[in-house]
Amino acid sequence: MDVAVEQRTQLVRLGVRTTSPDLSLAVVERALQLVSEFNQDQRQSQSAQERRFLGSRLGDAKQELREAEDSVARFLEQNRDFRNSPPLLFQYERLQREMTLRQTLYATLSQNFEQSRIEEVRDTPVLTVVESPQLPVRPDSRHLFFKLLLALVGGALVGVVGAFATDALLRQAPEEAAGLADFQRLWGEFRREVWRPWRLLGIGRA
Template sequence: MSPPQRTASAASTQPGDDLTVSGLLEFLLRHRRLVLGTGLLAFLLVGGVALTRSRTYTSTARFMPQSSEGTLSQLSGLAATFGVSVPATDQGSSPNFYAELLKSRDVLRRTVESRYSFAARGDSMRGTLIELFEIARDSPPARRDAAAKALLKSIEVGIGRETGTINLEVSTAWAELSQQVAGRMIQLVSDFNLHRLQTKAGAERRFVEARVDEAQDTLRAAEARLEGFLQRNRAYQNSPQLLFEHARLERQVAMRQQVYTALAQSYEGARIDEVRNTPVITIMEPPDLPAKPDARLALVKGIFAGLVGLALGAFLAALRQAFGGSLRGLRRRPRVEEPGSAGGDEPGRRPLVSTAAAPDGG
């Protein structure tokens, strides 16, 4: 008995065979229900979820921090006079600092705890973001932290590398709320930065104030030495040694005078900065009011999911064919006939007799 022959179509799709375009098309057509069904299911599922999501409105704003390098450079020069090293640049004014500040826990908590009031579909809505987001937790701190996490997911912060600007985007379910939240976050950043600069100016004032008193005493001592020299030597111009001593004392007085003048100016500047209440960030683009909701991109997401579903369906079809072929091979193992069975019945076995009645010949 000859072994069973494999068909051409089955041989072309067995593992290990060369994959051709015609073989792939034949394979996809044979399993088109599984492949197309998986792709259609993924398209409908992802597209339906995207369509059922609530509309969001995004408000954008842009601002740029003001640098205080002038004051720091002046203080650095004065500190170097006394042998103290002070950095000449303010690392807290970098765009990266403000980008992280917008996403900091303190700013997020203050934002969600602030109260907002706006009109939505003819109704007047007001409350904190904890109330507007309908956060349900066991305790007020837990609700506040949950609202802060929800707000963090609703904002996007970008940095203009060339211009040093900070871009803020806030997305919520209401257009006016998005605008107000963006404005509140920028205000909190400005208040924080103003308080930070005022605190720094206070520390600078106390530092310079102590140095002013010291410099004034040193200046008076140098002036007293010069005055005593002039009183003792009224005709010092006739002596080279006295001329040299007079020049040395005058240089000491001039140097002490320069130090005292610079410290006095820095002291007055620090006093002004300590009580300054002007904004320290420049708002280039205030938060805008979104005119239309954000695009949900349901069709794009559905098409992408459908393509992924088609690939998944083809993979599942390949698995089914591979495992199905192995199982069929086990079930359809060729039967080996014993010698002598082809010529007649096996010895010792009685032939089967039909119990049906033979048709009547007559």
């Protein structure tokens, strides 16, 4: 199994070589499935941890916001004419800023908490397959030498058989020897194809 990462595009290329093309394709498809399931499980597990943390922090933030609001309410009840007093006005603005900060924090935590709940149950694919696995157009070059050798040996055996067949035809009666010329012509064409093994293997010659 070969895995390569393109630095420029951040794409991951996966290749598998086995004794069977169909097996290689099945291995790649299964590997993509397992990686996708692992990433999805990891994402859902991380979202669950975030949800638990945010849920706990959200409760604290809600309590802190309530305390800040109560502080502002008590101040207003006790100081109805605070705007004519600079110290009281300063104290009010400080309490107001604290309440605004607690409101913002609570709103942010609440939004993140709801988002983590959604991510925890989301089952959309986390991997995007740019190019689906497919079988190679040409055979593996590592096995090409053995195929060529097999074709050459087969061609030699065909040549020997052809020689014996020609000799047998020459021994036939004169009236049967008329077909010898056609046999030799067809046999010669067949031998030329045999000694070009790249054609038999479907390989173009440069």
